[in-house]
Amino acid sequence: MAEDRRKGRATSGYGFGDVDTVLSVDDVARQAQEIAAEGPGRETLEELCNGDPLLRIDGLRAGYGKMEILHEIDLLCGAGQSICLIGPNGAGKSTVLHSVFGFTNIFDGRISVNGTEVTHLSPKDKLKRAGIAYILQDNSVFPDLTVEENLLMGGYLLDSRKDARDAAQRVFDKYSRLAERRHQRAGVLSGGERRLLEISRALVMDPKILLVDEPSIGLEPRFIDMVFEILDDLQHAERKTILMVEQNAKKGLEFADIGYVLVSGQIAMAGRGDDLLRDENVGRLFLGG
Numbered sequence: 541m542a543e544d545r546r547k548g549r550a551t552s553g554y555g556f557g558d559v560d561t562v563l564s565v566d567d568v569a570r571q572a573q574e575i576a577a578e579g580p581g582r583e584t585l586e587e588l589c590n591g592d593p594l595l596r597i598d599g600l601r602a603g604y605g606k607m608e609i610l611h612e613i614d615l616l617c618g619a620g621q622s623i624c625l626i627g628p629n630g631a632g633k634s635t636v637l638h639s640v641f642g643f644t645n646i647f648d649g650r651i652s653v654n655g656t657e658v659t660h661l662s663p664k665d666k667l668k669r670a671g672i673a674y675i676l677q678d679n680s681v682f683p684d685l686t687v688e689e690n691l692l693m694g695g696y697l698l699d700s701r702k703d704a705r706d707a708a709q710r711v712f713d714k715y716s717r718l719a720e721r722r723h724q725r726a727g728v729l730s731g732g733e734r735r736l737l738e739i740s741r742a743l744v745m746d747p748k749i750l751l752v753d754e755p756s757i758g759l760e761p762r763f764i765d766m767v768f769e770i771l772d773d774l775q776h777a778e779r780k781t782i783l784m785v786e787q788n789a790k791k792g793l794e795f796a797d798i799g800y801v802l803v804s805g806q807i808a809m810a811g812r813g814d815d816l817l818r819d820e821n822v823g824r825l826f827l828g829g
């Protein structure tokens with residue numbers, strides 16, 4: 541089992557946020573497992589989501605092909621809450637999002653939304669029936685299409701083109717910055733505007749749950765705050781539930797209500813974002829001090 545748990549681990553070093561010290565992934569994994577050998581326990585997770593999860597993951601074992609990357613993951617997220625997953629490179633953070641959206645092989649466990657099991661739904665049904673949207677980690681806009689055409693792509697599962705147009709217009713009404721550029725090629729947008737377009741494209745389907753993979757990646761610092769403000773507004777003004785992966789652990793924990801620390805495909809710790817920011821071990825291992 542110990543060997544299994546190590547299968548998904550990358551071997552390179554990494555840094556988090558402003559970290560100057562570069563620790564090896566194995567060092568961090570070993571130390572994190574030492575400080576949280578038992579994991580956070582179900583009671584803690586129930587308490588963190590106020591006992592009423594919208595998104596619930598129980599005992600999830602999942603991976604790619606036959607390789608198991610996630611080992612009995614439990615995660616509970618209340619409606620309108622945000623969770624940030626942090627941890628070393630290769631820990632399986634993105635694989636959690638991939639599994640919730642239906643991109644992995646699920647060997648065991650259960651994923652449910654509002655009490656309804658969605659474990660084996662296709663990504664299309666996750667979006668259309670379960671209200672889960674996945675926002676890609678990389679630059680995923682179509683640069684040769686206009687801003688409007690990119691947005692309409694987000695509505696391809698709606699029943700008619702008119703429904704897609706109406707949904708896109710609702711997004712334009714919310715983000716005048718995009719509306720002003722609706723006929724421009726997406727390729728000419730700034731990095732921050734492109735990230736806004738990626739988020740907006742997911743909003744066309746009016747999802748309840750947003751899976752956000754590395755929102756700050758590749759962005760100039762001046763755009764990073766903008767993106768977190770947009771996510772904050774979606775959570776607090778529109779009551780979207782957000783499950784996020786963020787390599788910049790400090791930013792992620794400052795943003796999120798709840799943080800989960802993933803190490804070698806297992807949940808090592810979970811707590812309120814501000815508590816984890818103050819936690820000595822998290823600080824030493826993930827925040828550089």
Ligand SMILES: Nc1ncnc2c1ncn2[C@@H]1O[C@H](COP(=O)(O)OP(=O)(O)OP(=O)(O)O)[C@@H](O)[C@H]1O
Binds near residue numbers: 635
């Ligand atoms: N599509 C895939 N096919 C096969 N293996 C994959 C695939 N995607 C990820 N993996 C492997 O799964 C493991 C976990 O990767 P994952 O991307 O989930 O980690 P992560 O914690 O998000 O890391 P990072 O911070 O580097 O993005 C790694 O060993 C990775 O090589």
